Amino acid sequence: MRWIFVTIMCASLLNSGCGANPDNVSAIGNPSPTPFQPGQENASDSLYAESAPTPLSLPTVTLPNPASTESPFPPEQQPTEVNAPAIVVPVVINPLTGLPAPDPNLLNRHPMAIKVTNYPRYTRPNSGLSLADQVFEYYIEGGLTRFTAVFYSNDSEWVGPVRSGRFFDEHIARMYQAFLVFKFADKRVLDYFKTTDIAEYLVVPTIGSCPPYQLMQTRNIEAYNNNYFNTVLWNDCITKNDLPSDKPNLRSGFYSNDIPSLPGVEARKIFTYFSEYSYNYWDYIPETGQYQRYQEVDDIRAGKEESYALTIDNVNGLAVKASNVVVVFVYHEFANPFQEDDEVYHIDLTGSGEAYVFRDGLGFTAKWIRMNLDQPLVLTTEYGAPINLRPGVTFYEVIGTNSYASQGDGEWFFHHETP
Incomplete structure (x- = not known):
């Protein structure tokens, strides 16, 4: 009853500003003051009144007969039915998967090539690999491998553990016009990266919330192997730090559900x-x-x-x-014998x-x-x-x-x- 009354009041006083004052809307989520509070102005509301108001005595209204359903036009003059064309929403295809993009807006950004560790084994299970569009696994040193996962059409609040970069990662960053997300690198590698034209695309941990590296508190391992990247928050960091935000011109790959007609x-x-x-x-x-x-x-x-x-x-x-x-x-x-000793490939x-x-x-x-x-x-x-x-x-x-x-x-x- 109370809400019906409020609705009628707002409809009748619409031009006099019955709607909530925009200044009363809180930016931090606290509720704004209720426009109607219990009191004298709501005395007729059944929630507050001791008795209901006396019903109004309204005159009886006789409704007119239903209008004739006969058409004013002879059959030969009936208006031609118009078939409006169906609205077709264009499908945006992800060039890295050949599939429709879940959120086409994400394809307006640069991809992220994120270094994900595979060793020590206790760092497993990795986070985010199933959400990447493409992944590269390659040999680093000591008999071990590492992943570079390319994220474009999906986001993940947890990708990692993120580990150090290698010379090979430059190829991935360039091919996908991607931000290279890694947790530092050998001095020879990092110094080289800084001299290249992809220097502004290097994303390493710093003090603060940008870039959005984070520890996974539920994992009881050393911090060195417990650093993760949040691709969702990275979008805000791009804007905040005026980083490249133009849409990359990535060539679409060759995809088909049909199996190639080749000897397999x-x-x-x-x-x-x-x-x-x-x-x-x-x-x-x-x-x-x-x-x-x-x-x-x-x-x-x-x-x-x-x-x-x-x-x-x-x-x-x-x-x-x-x-x-x-x-x-x-x-x-290896570039030289010193790099061979350290397996810097x-x-x-x-x-x-x-x-x-x-x-x-x-x-x-x-x-x-x-x-x-x-x-x-x-x-x-x-x-x-x-x-x-x-x-x-x-x-x-x-x-x-x-x-x-x-x-x-x-x-x-x-x-x-x-x-």
């Missing part, structure tokens, strides 16, 4: 051995048309058997999956090289080509015809040109070798 070999499992400490495999799931990743949980020294566990994303508890797994052979080198992802493309349970021999420094790789046949990837996430395994491959009974094996 069954590929139910894809094993990659970076070392006796680091190895993994991808298992094809026919029901989803995707591969899901399994990572080693122990080394295979002294004749120990291989042992694996499903790679899980700590953010959502989902398995890390990919529509495409691409193994690329890339030249690894230069991985030369320029020009072209050998590759294998896996999709829909099949493996195809291929070439990777970097046609432009500021564009993603193109995958082709040996004659240069583009190979269509399955729409979805693509995961790259980067191994040395001295590596060797074998396959049989639907299983593929890649053994990483460096100079």
Whole structure:
């Protein structure tokens, strides 16, 4: 009853400003003063009055007969029915996945290439890998690997643990015109990065809320391996610090749900051995048309058997999956003997090289080509015809040109070798 009265009062006094005063709206979420308070002005409200008001005596109203349904136009003069065209909302395709973007506005920003650790093993499960558009795994040193995850069409409040950068990361940052998010680097690497034209795209921890690095309080590990990046808050940091916010001109990849009409070999499992400490495999799931990743949980020294566990994303508890797994052979080198002693690799992802493309349970021999420094790789046949990837996430395994491959009974094996 009270709310009906308020509604009638507001309708009758609309021109005299019955609506709430904008100045009463709190910017911090505290409730503004209620426009009507219990008191004399609400004496007729049943919530406060001792008795209800006397009903009004209204005259009886006779309604007119319903209007005739006959048309004023003869049949031959009836207006022609107009079929308004349906409103078609254009679909915005993510150039990195070939899928419609969940939020097209996110594609107006620069991607983020975020360094995610894979070792020590107790830092697992990683956070955010299942939300990346593309991921690169490559050898760093000491028999270990690291991920560079490219985020474009999705956000995650937790990505990491974030670890140090390597020379190879420059290639990823350039190809995707991305901010490179990493937790510092070897002095030789960091000093070099600062001399390049991607210096303003380097995102390392500082004091303060920008960049948005954070510790995961629920993890009882040392801070060195417990630093995470928040891609949601990063958007505000770009504006606050006047960083590049123009839309990158990224070339759309070649994607199709149709399996390439090329000679393909069954590929139910894809094993990659970076070392006796680091190895993994991808298992094809026919029901989803995707591969899901399994990572080693122990080394295979002294004749120990291989042992694996499903790679899980700590953010959502989902398995890390990919529509495409691409193994690329890339030249690894050292600039000098000192870098060789420390295993400071230069991985030369320029020009072209050998590759294998896996999709829909099949493996195809291929070439990777970097046609432009500021564009993603193109995958082709040996004659240069583009190979269509399955729409979805693509995961790259980067191994040395001295590596060797074998396959049989639907299983593929890649053994990483460096100079």
